[in-house]
Amino acid sequence: MTQPNDLLPEGLEDRLPAEAARITAAMRACLDVLDAHGYDRVRPPLLEFEASLAGRMAGVTVGETSTMFRFVDPASLRTLALRSDMTPQVGRIAATSLSAAPRPLRLAYCGDTVVIKASQLDPARERLQLGAELIGSDSVAAASEAVMLAIEAMKAAGLTGISVDMTLPDLVDTLAEKAFPLAPDRREAVRRELDTKDAGGLRSAGGSAYLPLLYATGPFDSALAALRAVDAGGALKSRLDGLEQIAAAIGDAARITLDPTERHGFEYQTWFGFTLYAEGLRRAVGRGGTYRIAGSDEPATGFTLYLDRLAEGAPQPEAARTCYLPLGHDRAAAARLRSEGWRTVAQLAEGEDAKALGCGWVLDGSEPRKL
Template identity: 85%
Template sequence: MTQPNDLLPEGLEDRLPLEAARITAMMRACLDVLDAHGYDRVRPPLLEFEASLAGRMAGVAKGEGRAMFRFVDPASLRTLALRSDMTPQVGRIAATSLASAPRPLRLAYCGDTVVIKASQLDPARERLQLGAELIGSDSVAAASEAVMLAVEALTAAGLTGISVDFTLPDLVDTLAAKAFPLAPEQIEAVRRELDTKDAGGLKAAGGAAYLPLLYATGPFDQALAALRDVDAGGALKSRLDGLAQIAAHVGNAARITLDPTERHGFEYQSWFGFTLYADGLRRAAGRGGTYRIAGSDEAATGFTLYLDRLADAAPQPEAKPLIWLPFGHDVAAATSLRAGGARTLAQLAEGEDPRALGCTHILEAGGPALLEPQA
């Protein structure tokens, strides 16, 4: 019987066996992809000193939904924070413990994160974050590797219909510097109106020259051509050439679109960002892009996936036969079965029903035998 104290806090939930199996299978598949491409896994702690973690999250932890849980450490009497994002922790590791490691440095990670308050669109407050960071390179080759790695990881996790939406997070800053000048106080207003796709608001904010950007969106080739027409004085040429090279690298592995003014979720990215989508998902499958590590200002490229968001669209792993081990069973044979990847369930008391416990086979003298259904 459920007691009042058994209720979980808002935004937190139990993952029962079938869903937990999907999440675990996705995690293993994605980590295997990252490992195969030479990304070494690191495991940052769940807690850090608040001053260090918050300092490295400048630009990342904007808004109430990113706020971290904080409390005083009884041992040090300093404020600790529960991480809401693992990417800054990987940046800290790269800048400290692995500062002398050869570059480019490839790191992978996977772990739980928690936020104080989530959004209405994504009410979960606990998330299983998995990602990869390529540190020490700010090149088109590095960005291409990050995109392809993310697509390959999602494919290995069993997702289908994968698409990638490219963006240019610093587009307004780049154009405002020379091609389409803006006063400092106008830049944020122009960004806001571009985000909301409001042509009237964009004109009122003094950004009439930026109106063509609203229409340079959609399928990649079409949107890129429209964006090249906007490229006054060649201000965007190198970026657009870079996008074309990244898209060529992806090829037919995923559908590619372009929304050059999208900034939601890309507050700390530099020249390139991308969002991942897949069939069966109501929200984005993940995000990535280029950025500078706070504190060391080292260039990096990476991506993040939240695996528990993807569980509904991931296939259920094939269930292995569960072998019943009755009293007096051959222990060596059972050990050999498990070594070969089988699952076993040992009898603990008289009267246990192996079928009711989910067993499909029973270990007999000649090996596993199929359990016939009860009449």
């Protein structure tokens, strides 16, 4: 019977067996891909001192309202925080414990994150993050590796119809220096209006020169051509050449689009960012790009997959054959079945219904017999 105290907080939910199995299968498939490409897994703690986490998260300072749950540690009397993103923790590990490790350093991670408040479009406050970071490089080669690795991981998890939407996170700052001069105090307003695709607001913010960027979006080839036409002065040439090389590396492995003014989810990326989508899923499956590790300023490239979302589009894993083990069964035979990939359910009392317990076979002597 459900009790009033059994209700879960807003944005949190139980994952029942079928869904949990799908998430676990997707996680294993993705981690196997990362491991096969030389990415070593690290497991940072769920809790850290707030000062450490905030110091390595772009746009967050100690003491300000943020996405992180915070409370006082009774042992140290210092403020602790629950991680809302694992990427800064991987950056801390690279900058401290693994600072002397050879570069480029390839690290993988997977774990739960929690935020205080989620958006209306995505109300979940707990997310299972999985990702990879290539530390010591933010080159075109590193970016190509990150994108291809993410695509391969998604395919290994069973997703189809994969799409990569590229962006240029530092677009406004780059153009504002010379090509389309813009005072520093007006850049944020221009970024905001570009992000909302508001032509009227962009004019009001003093960004009329940036209007053509609103139309340099869509399928990669046509959007890139439009962006090159806008970049008459060549301020973006190296970035656009880089995008073209990354797209060539992707080839037909995924559909490629370009939205150079997209900023959502790219608060700390530098010259390159990308969002991942898959057929049948309304929301983004993951994001990635190039960035600098806060604190050490070391260049890095990486991506994060949101496993909970990803698993919604992944196929249900095929259930292993389940064999019922009656009282007094042959334990050696049962162990042999498990080593061959069977699941076993042992009888605990008289009167149990093997089929109701999900068993399709029963151990008869030393061999399984179909029920």
